[in-house]
Amino acid sequence: VYFIDHPSVHVEIKDIAYGYTFPNGNTIGGQIIASGNYTLTRMTNLDRETGRGKPGPEWAVxxxxxxxxxxxxxxxxxxxxxxxxxxxxxxxxxxxxxxxxxxxxxxxxxxxxxxxxxxxxxxxxxxxxxxxxxxxxxxxxxxxxxxxxxxxxxxxxxxxxxxxxxxxxxxxxxxxxxxxxxxxxxxxQLPLIPEQLWRTQEGWKDDTV
Incomplete structure (x- = not known):
């Protein structure tokens, strides 16, 4: 059983089919029951220098x-x-x-x-x-x-x-x-109405904004 987007993160089916097994051989739980919830995993902050990281679940361009x-x-x-x-x-x-x-x-x-x-x-x-x-x-x-x-x-x-x-x-x-x-x-400066275009073109500065 593995993450679709990260196959290297996995566990053998035999290790979970009859419940979780501790190193000493004791088990908890029983056969797998389909219940639970989903939380985003492996989220990170963006690197200040490179911009790399995983701050969200998906990217689109x-x-x-x-x-x-x-x-x-x-x-x-x-x-x-x-x-x-x-x-x-x-x-x-x-x-x-x-x-x-x-x-x-x-x-x-x-x-x-x-x-x-x-x-x-x-x-x-x-x-x-x-x-x-x-x-x-x-x-x-x-x-x-x-x-x-x-x-x-x-x-x-x-x-x-x-x-x-x-x-x-x-x-x-x-x-x-x-x-x-x-x-x-x-x-x-927004919005780009004609007056704003004229003010910028003529070098006006609006101190009230």
């Missing part, structure tokens, strides 16, 4: 990109295409997976380019309505292009990996990099 049309006269822009290539292991339901990734991509674009909370000195939200907290409108969605890479997760059912957040994570950075390249400045 991907690549994301955005195409933008920018009007430098008034600093408005339109996202024309958004790309994601994600390793989700075995894709069990392709339509559902595409919908999951697409929705997450839309959230990432909105977080970077539009949505933000404004707080007063007491921590109260000053823009609690859709008139003042503005998400993307239907006609503002770009064309979404999504592809999958299948690298099996060896200890998961059918080799599937989680895919809930992978569509979101790279979108803000992709949009910020596109606009930074187009304007020749480093944009590092």
């Amino acid at each position: 991907g690549a994301q990109g955005i195409e933008v049309e920018l009007d430098k006269r008034d600093y408005t822009y339109r996202i024309t295409k958004a790309y994601s290539v994600v390793d989700m292991g075995t894709v069990l339901n392709e339509k559902a997976a595409r919908g999951q990734v697409m929705g997450a991509m839309s959230m990432g674009i909105a977080f970077r380019g539009r949505e933000t909370f404004v707080f007063d000195s007491y921590g109260r939200v000053l823009n609690p309505q859709l008139r003042t907290y503005r998400p993307l409108h239907y006609g503002e969605q770009p064309e979404y292009i999504i592809e999958f890479v299948e690298t099996l997760h060896v200890i998961a059912p059918y080799g599937a990996r989680g895919g809930g957040e992978h569509g979101l994570l790279g979108m803000p950075a992709a949009l910020g990099n596109c606009l930074s390249a187009a304007l020749g400045v480093q944009l590092n």
Whole structure:
């Protein structure tokens, strides 16, 4: 009996088939009964120098990109295409997976380019309505292009990996990099509304943020 992802960690079936045996020959328990629970094993902190370690149960990688049309006269822009290539292991339901990734991509674009909370000195939200907290409108969605890479997760059912957040994570950075390249400045403040682009391009500093 061994770990699927670490076959070298094992025990002989004969040593557990009739219960655990102590070195002196005494045994406890009886024949194997299928009960118990599962806890992640061999988790470690990340090494500060190398970044190596096992801080979680699985890894997944991907690549994301955005195409933008920018009007430098008034600093408005339109996202024309958004790309994601994600390793989700075995894709069990392709339509559902595409919908999951697409929705997450839309959230990432909105977080970077539009949505933000404004707080007063007491921590109260000053823009609690859709008139003042503005998400993307239907006609503002770009064309979404999504592809999958299948690298099996060896200890998961059918080799599937989680895919809930992978569509979101790279979108803000992709949009910020596109606009930074187009304007020749480093944009590092959210949200990337036209006023923020103009302030950064002109070298303004907002001490209230």
